[in-house]
Amino acid sequence: MPEQDDAEREFDLKWADNAERKxxxxxxxxxxxxxxxxPPEPQPFRADPDPAGPRRSSWISTVIVLGSVAAIILLLGYANFRAPY
Structure with missing residues (x-):
């Protein structure tokens, strides 16, 4: 089978894309x-299959993250303070 050049291939693709019935x-x-x-039962848009339990307050998550960062800063500062020069 001879190779089609780009012009013929493009024509074939346009012809196929413009078909009246697909x-x-x-x-x-x-x-x-x-x-x-x-028929399927109606579902809300992007329905969650099994909703999660009660969510924690965003304040608790914020306190945990900030507390962890503060603990790491203090630990690194203490390690640099104890390091011999």
Missing amino acids: EPSARARMLAARWKEN
């Missing part, structure tokens, strides 16, 4: 057939 994918056909007999 066949749906196999998955789309399968879902359409399944939903015809047994």
Whole structure:
């Protein structure tokens, strides 16, 4: 089979993209057939399958992060203070 040059290949792609009717994918056909007999139940947009438990306050997370940073700063300062010069 001879190689197509870029102009012919581009023409073929444009011709295919401009087709009046496009066949749906196999998955789309399968879902359409399944939903015809047994339609899915309505779901909210981006529904969470299993909601998490109660959330902690954002203040608790902030205190934990800032406390950890302060502890690391103090630990590094103490290590530099004890280091021999």
